[in-house]
Structures are given as C-alpha cells and as structure tokens.
Amino acid sequence: MTQIYAYIPHTNGVAADAALEFPSAAKKIDDGASVTAVVTGSGADLDKVAESMTSTYSQVIKIDNADLAYPNAEIVRKALINIIPADAIFLAVHDTFSMDLAPGLSVKMDSAYAADIVDFEGVDGTNLKAIRQELGGAVNIHVNIDISSGAVITVRPGSFAPVEDGSAGGAVEDKSGDAGDLSAKRKFLEIVEAEVGDVDITKSDVLVSIGRGIEDEENIEIAQELAEAMKAVVSCSRPIVDAKWLEKSRQVGTSGLTVKPKVYLAMGISGSFQHMGGVKGKPFIVAVNKNPKAPIFQVADVGIVEDILDFMPELAEAINDL
Amino acid sequence: MEILVCVKRVPDTAENEFELNSAGNDLDRDDLVYSVNEWDNYAVEEAIQIVDKLGGNVTVITVGDDESEEVLRREMAMGANDGILLSDDAFEGSDGRGIAAILKAEVEKGSYDLIMTGAQADEGAAQVGGILAAMLDMPYASLVNKIEPGEGKITVGREIEGGNQEMNEIDLPCVLSIQTGINEPRYVGIRGIRKVAKVEIPVKSAGDLGIDAGSVGESGAKTKRVDYFVPDMGEGAEMLEGSTGEIIEKLIEKLKAKGGL
Ligand SMILES: Cc1cc2nc3c(=O)[nH]c(=O)nc-3n(C[C@H](O)[C@H](O)[C@H](O)COP(=O)(O)OP(=O)(O)OC[C@H]3O[C@@H](n4cnc5c(N)ncnc54)[C@H](O)[C@@H]3O)c2cc1C
Numbered sequence: 115m116t117q118i119y120a121y122i123p124h125t126n127g128v129a130a131d132a133a134l135e136f137p138s139a140a141k142k143i144d145d146g147a148s149v150t151a152v153v154t155g156s157g158a159d160l161d162k163v164a165e166s167m168t169s170t171y172s173q174v175i176k177i178d179n180a181d182l183a184y185p186n187a188e189i190v191r192k193a194l195i196n197i198i199p200a201d202a203i204f205l206a207v208h209d210t211f212s213m214d215l216a217p218g219l220s221v222k223m224d225s226a227y228a229a230d231i232v233d234f235e236g237v238d239g240t241n242l243k244a245i246r247q248e249l250g251g252a253v254n255i256h257v258n259i260d261i262s263s264g265a266v267i268t269v270r271p272g273s274f275a276p277v278e279d280g281s282a283g284g285a286v287e288d289k290s291g292d293a294g295d296l297s298a299k300r301k302f303l304e305i306v307e308a309e310v311g312d313v314d315i316t317k318s319d320v321l322v323s324i325g326r327g328i329e330d331e332e333n334i335e336i337a338q339e340l341a342e343a344m345k346a347v348v349s350c351s352r353p354i355v356d357a358k359w360l361e362k363s364r365q366v367g368t369s370g371l372t373v374k375p376k377v378y379l380a381m382g383i384s385g386s387f388q389h390m391g392g393v394k395g396k397p398f399i400v401a402v403n404k405n406p407k408a409p410i411f412q413v414a415d416v417g418i419v420e421d422i423l424d425f426m427p428e429l430a431e432a433i434n435d436l
Numbered sequence: 437m438e439i440l441v442c443v444k445r446v447p448d449t450a451e452n453e454f455e456l457n458s459a460g461n462d463l464d465r466d467d468l469v470y471s472v473n474e475w476d477n478y479a480v481e482e483a484i485q486i487v488d489k490l491g492g493n494v495t496v497i498t499v500g501d502d503e504s505e506e507v508l509r510r511e512m513a514m515g516a517n518d519g520i521l522l523s524d525d526a527f528e529g530s531d532g533r534g535i536a537a538i539l540k541a542e543v544e545k546g547s548y549d550l551i552m553t554g555a556q557a558d559e560g561a562a563q564v565g566g567i568l569a570a571m572l573d574m575p576y577a578s579l580v581n582k583i584e585p586g587e588g589k590i591t592v593g594r595e596i597e598g599g600n601q602e603m604n605e606i607d608l609p610c611v612l613s614i615q616t617g618i619n620e621p622r623y624v625g626i627r628g629i630r631k632v633a634k635v636e637i638p639v640k641s642a643g644d645l646g647i648d649a650g651s652v653g654e655s656g657a658k659t660k661r662v663d664y665f666v667p668d669m670g671e672g673a674e675m676l677e678g679s680t681g682e683i684i685e686k687l688i689e690k691l692k693a694k695g696g697l
Pocket residue numbers: 210250324325326327328329350351352353365366367368369370371381382383384385386387388389392402403404405408420421422423449450555556579
C-alpha cells in the first residue's frame with residue numbers, strides 16, 4: 115500500500131487551505147493509500163493545528179520542538195528525515211516554504227522529486243503519472259515519477275478539490291522524541307512586513323491590472339486614464355514592480371496582495387498561477403492580450419486579442435462618451 | 437568572494453507564441469526565440485555587485501548544448517569574469533537532480549564561497565538550487581531578495597507570501613536562489629557582447645567531470661518528462677471578435693452588467 119505523508123503548513127494555529135487539498139491529491143495518486151498529516155511547530159499553536167487535522171486525517175503526526183516554532187526549512191528537513199519512511203510519498207504545497215524545504219529533502223531521503231504538480235493520473239507499478247505546466251502556464255506536460263524509492267512532491271495550491279467531509283476521527287501521535295539533532299547552519303532572524311502603499315487595491319471593486327504588456331513606464335498613464343474613466347484603481351503583475359514602475363503595494367499575486375474585486379481587467383498579463391493566485395472571490399475577468407495563445411484566456415470570462423496600448427485609450431474614450 | 441552563478445538558456449516567454457509540433461508531443465521549436473532565464477540575470481547582477489564591493493570573481497556556469505555558450509557570453513558581457521559550459525550528449529534528458537549532480541562535479545573542482553541560482557526557470561520547478569545545496573551539504577535559502585555579506589556568514593532576506601520578507605543568517609559557503617526584483621540587472625549592448633566574443637570558454641564533458649554517464653541524463657532521471665499536450669480546459673474565455681469599435685461596444689455592455697461601470 116502506498117504510504118503518503120502530507121506536510122501541513124500553518125500560521126497562528128490555523129492550517130493553510132492546502133491541508134484540505136492533500137486528501138484529494140492523495141486519492142488521485144492511489145485511492146487506497148494511507149494518508150498521514152505531519153505538523154511541525156511548537157506549543158499551543160501546534161496542538162491546535164494538529165487537533166484540527168484529526169477531522170480530515172485518520173493519522174496525524176506532530177513534531178513539537180522550540181527550534182521548530184518558526185519553520186526554518188533546514189531544521190524542518192532534519193526532523194522529517196528521521197520520521198518519514200524513506201520509501202513513502204511526501205506531499206507538500208508548492209509555496210515559498212516548500213521551495214526552501216522540498217528539493218533538498220528529496221536528496222536527503224534519496225527519492226524522486228517533482229514540483230508544482232497540477233494533477234495526478236495514478237500509479238502504474240512504481241511509476242506515478244502526473245501533470246505539470248511549463249513556460250508560465252503556456253503548455254502542459256505529462257511526467258513520470260519513479261516512486262520505487264519514495265518521492266517528494268509539491269502540488270500547486272488550489273489544484274485539488276478541498277475535502278469538506280470532516281469525519282476522519284483521527285488521532286494525534288506525538289513523535290517529537292524522534293526528531294533528533296536539529297542544529298542548523300541557517301538561523302531565522304525576523305519577519306519584515308510588506309510596506310503599506312498610498313492606494314489600497316484590495317478595497318476597489320474594479321481593477322485595471324497591467325502586466326509586462328504595458329511595455330514602457332510612460333505607458334502606465336494610459337492605464338491610469340482608463341482606470342479614471344471606470345472609477346477603478348490600477349494594479350499590476352510582478353514585473354511592473356520589479357522594474358520599479360509601480361509600488362509593491364499595487365502588485366496582485368501570491369507574493370503581493372490578494373484582491374477580491376467584482377471586475378478584474380487583466381491588461382497584457384499572461385496569467386501565471388502566482389499572479390492569478392492573488393485574484394480571489396470569482397470576479398468577472400476580462401483579459402486583453404495580443405497573443406491568442408496566452409494562458410490567461412483559459413481562466414478569463416471574456417477574452418480580447420488586441421494591443422493594449424491601442425485598446426485601452428479607445429475603451430477609455432468610449433466610456434467617457436457614455 | 438568567489439561566486440558561482442548557475443544560468444540556463446530558455447525559450448523566452450515574452451517573445452514566443454508556443455505551439456505544439458505536428459506530432460503534438462513537443463513544442464514546435466523551429467522559430468523559438470531563446471534567452472537567459474529571467475531570474476538568472478538578477479543572480480548575475482547581484483554577484484557582480486557583491487564582487488564590486490568586496491573583491492573576488494564571478495563565474496557563470498551552465499549545463500547545456502553548444503548554443504548555451506551564447507548565454508554565458510551575455511552574462512560575461514554583464515561583468516562575470518569567467519564562463520564554464522558543461523556539455524555532453526549523456527546529459528540530455530536529465531531531471532533536476534541530474535543537472536544538480538553535473539553542477540556539483542564542477543563546484544567541487546573549485547572553491548566557491550557563494551553559489552547562486554535563479555529562483556526558477558522555464559520548467560517552473562524551482563528545484564536545482566535546493567538539490568545542489570543538499571548534495572553539497574551546504575545551507576540553502578530560496579527566493580532571496582536581499583543580501584548583506586558579513587564575515588564567514590551572510591544575512592539574506594527571503595521573499596515569502598504577501599510580499600513579507602524573512603530575514604536569515606547563513607554560514608558560508610552556501611547556495612542561494614535569487615528572486616526577481618532584488619536589483620535592476622544592467623543592460624547589455626551589442627558592444628558589450630562583442631568585447632567578450634573571443635574569450636575562451638572551457639567546455640567540459642562527463643569524462644572531464646568524472647561523472648558516470650548512467651547516473652545522469654535520461655537513464656538517471658527519476659522524474660521523466662514525457663510529452664507536451666493541449667489540456668482540455670473546458671470552455672475558456674468567451675472571445676470577443678469584430679472591429680475594435682464592435683468589441684468595445686460588446687465589452688461595455690458586459691461591464692455594465694457585471695458592475696464594472
Ligand atoms: C515565488 C514567486 C512568486 C511570484 N509572485 C508573483 C505575484 O505575486 N504576482 C505576479 O504577478 N507574479 C508573480 N510571480 C511571477 C510570475 O511567475 C510571472 O513571471 C509574472 O506573473 C508574469 O507577469 P506578466 O504576466 O505581466 O508578464 P508576462 O508573462 O511576460 O506576460 C506579458 C503578456 O503580455 C502580452 N503582451 C505583450 N505586449 C502586449 C501588448 N502591447 N498588448 C497586449 N498584450 C501584450 C504578452 O502576450 C504576454 O501574454 C512570482 C514568481 C515566483 C517564482
């Protein structure tokens with residue numbers, strides 16, 4: 115029987131959404147697999163998360179240690195290699211913590227590594243068939259993962275349906291004593307919080323969001339004029355912030371802000387999952403992109419193949435004429 | 437500081453409309469435009485800035501084919517001092533672990549204080565840096581967006597969810613994966629490229645590196661890429677067509693209905 119261990123990320127005593135998505139992913143790997151939740155941390159917060167997992171998982175392992183109070187990937191890895199069986203499948207979610215933890219964990223467990231899986235097609239012998247995306251979501255690809263000596267796999271957040279049914283009736287097993295030596299060459303210091311900007315994009319019902327398709331800093335004015343006509347606010351994708359054309363507080367996405375507008379205009383944005391991960395609440399999405407193959411057209415409600423530099427001024431003018 | 441920066445030649449997502457080939461199992465690669473992986477330019481820029489301040493050398497390295505030499509030259513035009521091309525038919529089809537094993541063999545021939553990779557490349561895996569670090573038993577931090585070098589250790593900021601930053605102190609030598617936005621990579625003009633056009637770039641094979649060919653490449657890969665395909669995405673977006681005027685008219689109606697106007 116396939117043994118699957120799911121790493122539960124959590125903050126302030128609350129598990130991340132992924133905690134409810136792993137069981138669906140596990141089912142798609144092997145319907146008969148045993149699935150165990152693994153929670154690391156310290157103190158009351160950890161106990162709270164571990165306890166909350168017993169409704170979703172029949173087995174929950176907790177590893178409690180003061181050194182794990184903040185999830186320093188190097189220390190978490192050291193604890194895990196003493197607790198996860200080497201031939202198991204270890205699941206984590208493809209977030210900033212797993213990017214730190216998972217690749218190295220696969221080396222230490224001497225198992226296969228596969229990142230950012232969006233779907234599984236089951237196990238055939240020792241071959242696990244899975245699907246990923248490449249090139250910013252432009253193409254999909256099948257991959258074969260050899261699980262004969264275990265695997266470390268990260269799954270894309272939101273790709274597997276959350277399980278609602280909370281009747282697992284599981285128990286928490288304390289494996290803190292097995293964690294072993296947790297010394298590390300990397301020391302966590304502090305969290306520096308993101309700066310708050312002049313405009314709060316999370317408060318606007320309508321966002322005119324621009325991406326690399328805006329091409330030039332001067333062109334941002336065009337988006338601002340459209341936003342003005344629509345009584346909307348300008349937000350953006352990451353490359354616009356990296357280029358320092360707009361403040362970080364305008365960035366939508368997993369490493370920016372999460373927005374829940376009614377209407378989201380994606381102007382010259384390709385639609386990477388890290389960008390779309392910040393667009394919540396099922397808004398009406400309009401995508402304008404000059405590439406008819408842009409992945410954004412798979413998630414938008416309405417798609418328009420046009421050059422935004424021509425289209426935005428015309429749209430603004432038409433709206434002003436209403 | 438002796439700094440090694442790993443770079444990769446990738447299809448440029450901004451310059452290409454990706455289509456599948458006629459067999460429907462791979463990209464149509466005939467007219468693809470390639471460039472340096474976006475993240476790697478930030479890593480090279482950061483390395484150059486550190487060496488400008490503290491002295492030392494920046495070496496750029498890639499595992500790739502003959503054409504990958506051009507990305508090494510581009511990064512040398514930015515200011516990297518040396519380039520190394522690791523190239524062998526046996527490397528083809530390597531998974532992340534294979535690429536890291538090849539890089540490791542060369543890393544061990546040198547003496548580097550700091551090894552950098554990009555946060556992720558064309559496959560979106562974000563794996564090579566972390567795998568390489570674990571193989572070398574060096575500490576690692578991913579998604580680094582700030583570096584302050586110190587004595588025998590450095591302080592790094594990692595970008596985490598919500599744009600917050602996680603500060604860490606790490607012993608040297610270490611491996612870091614670099615996130616975009618950490619700096620503003622300098623522009624490379626034709627003249628810069630021409631200046632380094634004749635610089636010798638050593639090419640090393642599996643034999644030169646002492647790598648058992650069976651442990652890397654397709655045969656050594658535990659995760660194998662099989663075929664590209666067009667997903668069944670359901671309906672996708674309703675595409676508005678016609679003249680720009682007609683499209684705008686239709687769009688305004690929809691925006692009104694959805695509360696956008
Ligand atoms: C850990 C991590 C976190 C990340 N967090 C975020 C995040 O929070 N937010 C975020 O946005 N990204 C984030 N990213 C980056 C993300 O992966 C993508 O690189 C980014 O979203 C791409 O931005 P884009 O769509 O604007 O640019 P591109 O992908 O370059 O797309 C530009 C699009 O514009 C189109 N275009 C070009 N010119 C025109 C024109 N004149 N008219 C119309 N269309 C045009 C092109 O066809 C293309 O589709 C993150 C990445 C990592 C690794």
